[in-house]
Amino acid sequence: MDAEARTTQTGHPRVVIVGAGFGGLQAALDIGKQQPEVNLTVIDRTNHHLFQPLLYQVATAALSPADISTPIRHVLRKQKRTEVVMAEVTDVDLEQKRVIMHDVSIPYDYLVIATGAHENYFGHRESWEPIAPGLKSIEDAQQIRRKILLTFEQAELEMDTEQRKRLLTFMVIGGGPTGVEMAGAIAELAYQTLPPEYRHIDPGMIRVILVEAMPRILSTFPKSLARRARKKLERLGVDVRTSTLLEEITEEGAVAGGQWMPANTIIWTAGVQASPAGQWLGAETDRAGRVLVNPDLTLPNHSDVFVLGDTATIMQDNKPLPGIAPVAMQQGHYVAVVIKQKIAGEQTSEPFHYHDKGYLATVGRAYAIASIGRIRISGFSAWILWLAVHIVYLIGYDNRIMVLLQWAWSYIFLKRRVRIIAPSTRDNPVPDPAHNNMPAAEKTEVSTIPGQ
Amino acid sequence: MDAEARTTQTGHPRVVIVGAGFGGLQAALDIGKQQPEVNLTVIDRTNHHLFQPLLYQVATAALSPADISTPIRHVLRKQKRTEVVMAEVTDVDLEQKRVIMHDVSIPYDYLVIATGAHENYFGHRESWEPIAPGLKSIEDAQQIRRKILLTFEQAELEMDTEQRKRLLTFMVIGGGPTGVEMAGAIAELAYQTLPPEYRHIDPGMIRVILVEAMPRILSTFPKSLARRARKKLERLGVDVRTSTLLEEITEEGAVAGGQWMPANTIIWTAGVQASPAGQWLGAETDRAGRVLVNPDLTLPNHSDVFVLGDTATIMQDNKPLPGIAPVAMQQGHYVAVVIKQKIAGEQTSEPFHYHDKGYLATVGRAYAIASIGRIRISGFSAWILWLAVHIVYLIGYDNRIMVLLQWAWSYIFLKRRVRIIAPSTRDNPVPDPAHNNMPAAEKTEVSTIPGQ
Known part of the structure; x- marks a missing residue:
């Protein structure tokens, strides 16, 4: 040709x-x-259509990137006069x-x-984005996953208590649906899935903080549902801070509501x-x-x-x-x-009108909230609805049944199977124990089995 | 603590x-x-144990990295006096x-x-490895996957015939089991799976070349099996070149057996x-x-x-x-x-002795060769054996049933579902059409639907 x-x-x-x-x-x-x-x-x-609503599942190691992305040209392969250009x-x-x-x-x-x-980093993109990634692309999700998993590896080797606390503090900025889903998933990963596999991490040291500037989370949802979601988050161990304005982000942590909070992992979903x-x-x-x-x-x-x-x-x-x-x-x-x-040279019939089918958000495993017209649902039944809707809408995903099975597996067994710490353009994948803030006297002994 | x-x-x-x-x-x-x-x-x-024998499936977009890797500390989680250090x-x-x-x-x-x-690049690691990656780590496999998929995107936009041919030439260096498995999988991906989704790629332009310095491929296998594997590879469209010594690798291609072969994707499995x-x-x-x-x-x-x-x-x-x-x-x-x-202060009973259980290698979809003692099997029955052995040996993989299902899916429907072109430390993920060697006169028209 x-x-x-x-x-x-x-x-x-x-x-x-x-x-x-x-x-x-x-x-x-x-x-x-x-x-x-x-x-x-x-x-x-990119070469793929991305099912963004499930990106937080990639960021928290429950799904692989391929589970929620499909090549654009594969979706359109039967349209012989359609061309796809990357x-x-x-x-x-x-x-x-x-x-x-x-x-x-x-x-x-x-x-x-x-x-x-x-x-939207509201004028701070250059300084904040490298520290506090958002959740819009596969790369974002992989970066967050890497950061969360690597932080546990570092905390396991860290001898300094303050540093260990900082490493085990996870902050999510923004209490919209993405922030809520992210905070719930991180809480399950950090409190339930990971600690049994580490020998020096005390679950009591782990903190997951959700920061929202408005007086309540999920401002697009009805108040009653947002309240229930907040309760559920708190039961999962999330420290929900509303009416709290984020002021500064550094490599060491963030200032929110006038308070300095040391944190190693900060995720941005605020706008x-x-x-x-x-x-x-x-x-x-x-x-x-x-x-x-x-x-x-x-x-x-x-x-x-x-x-x-x-x-x-x-x-x-x-x-x-x-x-x-x-x-x-x-x-x-x-x-x-x-x-x-x-x-065809016809008149455009009528202006665009959105038919509202409702709002859905998950809060951790097997819990969701749904607002459909005047109906409000929360809990497991809402989660089943969420699951059904998300499966139906996985456009052109040949493997949607596979994805469903992966989910079921993760949810039932609390597994997070996608736990590869892959090299990144930004981080060094291998934590160097010597770079931890260990007291000089202990520098020769990286870590040993606690006597018991 | x-x-x-x-x-x-x-x-x-x-x-x-x-x-x-x-x-x-x-x-x-x-x-x-x-x-x-x-x-x-x-x-x-790394934080994961890697099931290396299936790495070629990741490199050819059939499996996700997580399907063949499992966190080391997850495998050892029940051993309370075992500590894992990354x-x-x-x-x-x-x-x-x-x-x-x-x-x-x-x-x-x-x-x-x-x-x-x-x-082993035999003294050329520095110059050859960046161009011709091997297949030892998740990162290697992802780099190869990205290169194969990106090369198709570039070929689709490329106007120059010679350049398009070069882009669509895939070379595997080394005819051991890894090279054979890789060449077979690339042939299926390149000849069967991908072309129907592109509008400007003529399958006749695609070439998959396997280069081996020895007189035959699979030198550790019995001759009869190696011969059958070679025939199968050739039926899949692989150009098998034995007794062909690789002399040079550049960004533009390779010299093997005294012949210059332009190629964009070169994979190293030669030692x-x-x-x-x-x-x-x-x-x-x-x-x-x-x-x-x-x-x-x-x-x-x-x-x-x-x-x-x-x-x-x-x-x-x-x-x-x-x-x-x-x-x-x-x-x-x-x-x-x-x-x-x-x-226990006892004498070591006896020296190590390897109990040979045989050799297995796959050649494309649903075809394998097996050498067990004096038994030689090839074809579908050997592939079933290969499948069984590989599933049994996925150590500590909670999701081995899932991986089996993924395989079955890929094999039956010829799907290659893991086709994300993710950003890399080495490549620019977005092909810039302007950087293709298009004749200047055509530079304003990147590509349009062929008249038909």
Whole structure:
């Protein structure tokens, strides 16, 4: 196949989708199914679609990365006119209608921007992100997993009590659903799964702290459910601190609510910032960088450019829609229909409307909270619901039954089977006992079996 | 728990095992079971025991790293007087009887060195290893997986035919069991699994080459079996080149048998070099760095130091024992018994003798060869045997049933589910289309759907 063969078949419209998250992938699947004649290109920085809601399970060693990611081109393999490109988009030329990737570009007739969001460090990204990673990518999750597991190895060798306490303190910043799920999973891992396998770690020294600036956690959930979730977290051993503003993060710990807390592992889930797509488009955005879109999800003055998911913001019932997977997926469905209507020269039937199917969050093993319309559920029944919903929505995952079995295994036996400390770009994988703050006199004896 | 508590209980002997591969872990399990009063310390650079024989399945995206690794301390969790230390051993002081890890050390009464081996690049490690990784660690396997998957992404975007051919050429250096298994698995991945998901990759352009310096592959196997394995490899599309000496490796390809072969992915399985333990011990070694041990696996003149597995060499029937898992495991069993006898002040009963249970190797999906005594089996029945043996020997793997299911899934449906291209310390994960050698004239059009 030579370069000559690679020209767009003229007469067929060309749709480019940037980002294969929940919104972008849904749009790609719908377009492939409903408009097989369209030339579709899906561009993503990675080669995989990631089931982000389960990323905390990777971070806490219950699932492998592959359990929650699937190659984008595998999902779209049957759409013969769909092409998948692994590349980084750097700009959009709205005049020339081209998507730019460094110094190459491709043309579009219709463009869908679904590039998602990343953590918002509120002006401290440079100094805080390396210490307190967020939970948006496989790499993030692996970094957190490595940090948690490595910290236990270091604590096992550490002779200084204060240092050992610091190593065994885990802080989660942000009491939204991700922070709550993360804190619950860390508590189970740190209090229940790991200690029996160490000889010098006293579970009484371990602390898991959840820091939230607002007066309560889970502010998008009804108050009664948030209260129950807090109780459950506290039963798991999490120190929940609401109305506590984070002020500073250093390698040694954090200052929150005016108090210095030594901690080795800090995880950031306190806010999201949209991808830089707003800048590519020169568009008006809200404070979090989300593009203000028309009711049909198009960019103002550009009826051929759509923005959806966490990259866009749109009001419904006087509130902005939340940045969750169901919103992005419904928007993906909607955009596919609107593009079909535009290609056919029809009027767009009606503005986008989100059908709220409710909210779900897990708090540790076999406990969840659910808010569906006026119904509130918590406990095991909510967790079964959570499980069912998450299995159904694992888009294109051939191995969803396998993932279900892995979960069942982890949950029933409290196993955390994915406990490899792999080398990282950032950490040294092998703890050097000599670098611990051991008193000089003990430096020759790294650690020995306690007499008993 | 403070430092005071960490003193060896006097009167109980202290055994230190360095390395938790097949040999070291087996010795640790046996000592824990048979001599619960011994203070045992197991030191390893990583936190996991690795089931190396299946590493090629990780490298070819069929299994996740966690499927073939298990935390060492999890395996040994029930041995209350066993301590696991994740640290790098740098030397041994035979006079003072201490194991040194950078600038700390621990004492031993009996020492077991089971630190394994790594690739032997025959003097070219510095220049060849970064280009042609081996297959000894999780990191190696992940690097190879990333390279194979990324190369397909790059080939999909590449406009230059020669470059595309180079990208789609995979070379395996070394025709031993690992090389054969690797070449077979790459052939299935490259010819069968991946191409249907790409739009611009012509399977006719893909080449998998196995290079072996000796006149035949699998020189440790009977000739008849090696011949059958070669035929099977060739049916899978592997270009098997025996009597072909590798002369040079560069970023662009390799010279083998006097011929320049452009190739993007080169994998090294051509020889092993023992760990530096021989240097720590100041011991006499063979050319591959393996320590020459006494018939009872002790170091000459040091009856309290044992060396086993790939780190040692010992003759039996006028041949050195092969560097395979069953040898290391039997040596681990043996050493545990000898240490028990020494502690009890008894004579060591008899020298180590390896009970040969045969050889097994897989060649692609559902095909293996087996040599057991005088019995030779090949094909599906040998593969079933291979499967059974490998499942039985997954030491301490809670999830061996899960791994079996993953395999069955992969094998039956030709799936390669672990296809994440994760960031690496060495590569840039996002291929930049502009960096491909595209003719300047085409630089503005990265790739479009072929007209059809």
